[in-house]
Amino acid sequence: MRISELARAAGCHLETVRYYERIGLLPRPLRSGAGYRSYGPRDVERLRFIVRSRALGFGLDEIRGLLRLAAAGDLPCGEADELARTHLAQVEAKRRELDAMAAELRGMLDACRHGTTATCTILRALAERG
Amino acid sequence: MRISELARAAGCHLETVRYYERIGLLPRPLRSGAGYRSYGPRDVERLRFIVRSRALGFGLDEIRGLLRLAAAGDLPCGEADELARTHLAQVEAKRRELDAMAAELRGMLDACRHGTTATCTILRALAERG
């Protein structure tokens, strides 16, 4: 299959496929006579793995590690567990951060009595506190 | 005061001050004889406003708008309200996204029986689903 079909099958942008190839996350594919990239089912699998990992927030370097582990069949999976656990901790930290932001924004919005910019609690809060 | 003092007073990196100046978020300051930047209390206020807005997740362009509104005393503050409200919605959307990621990661980790990479539920989940 050609690049756009692969991209569609895996659920990403065509340019993203080229990008992943450039940074060595996808192997260089076979080429047709005219120089078009040619992919098979294993490429779909690999790209899907990447897209799915991205959706869970893993970075591309972490994904490199996950792919390596997935390719090696017989290792104990402690390393994969560790990777995922560390990543989960980061996701949760980020979520808590956003939670705090949202709470503060809601507080500012609730307090706003919709007067002028001179008395606006939103602008005052940004100007005065911290 | 000089640039590093301003940065310390507002709680950001010195290079960030230069960056904000470069993109027009901070005005070009006075200079000492030797060409050193020279700041006053109003600069601290303005930079604090920016740092605080950044901490709440506003983008630099949004902050430009907030600063403009804060400077104009007599406008109705509906625009500031709107900006904050839109931003809050984005923060909450992002938070929900991270929530979903975290839940899925926890599910994968809980299922893992710590065997080999061949049977690891984490790697299987990434490979097979989606």
Place this chain on the structure above:
DNA sequence: GCTAAGGCCCGTAGCCGCTACGGAGTCAAC
């Protein structure tokens, strides 16, 4: 006066993960 340590100057390049652009070659259908 001399030296050494620290600050500050500037422009530029790098980070992540894409996404877009432009100009050219290719392929299939009508």
Place this chain on the structure above:
DNA sequence: GTTGACTCCGTAGCGGCTACGGGCCTTAGC
């Protein structure tokens, strides 16, 4: 044969910084 969709490639841009390198300035101690 011509249209239109697809693909090729390299490079530049996004946001929001952060770091680097080479050089000037200031300050303190001797």
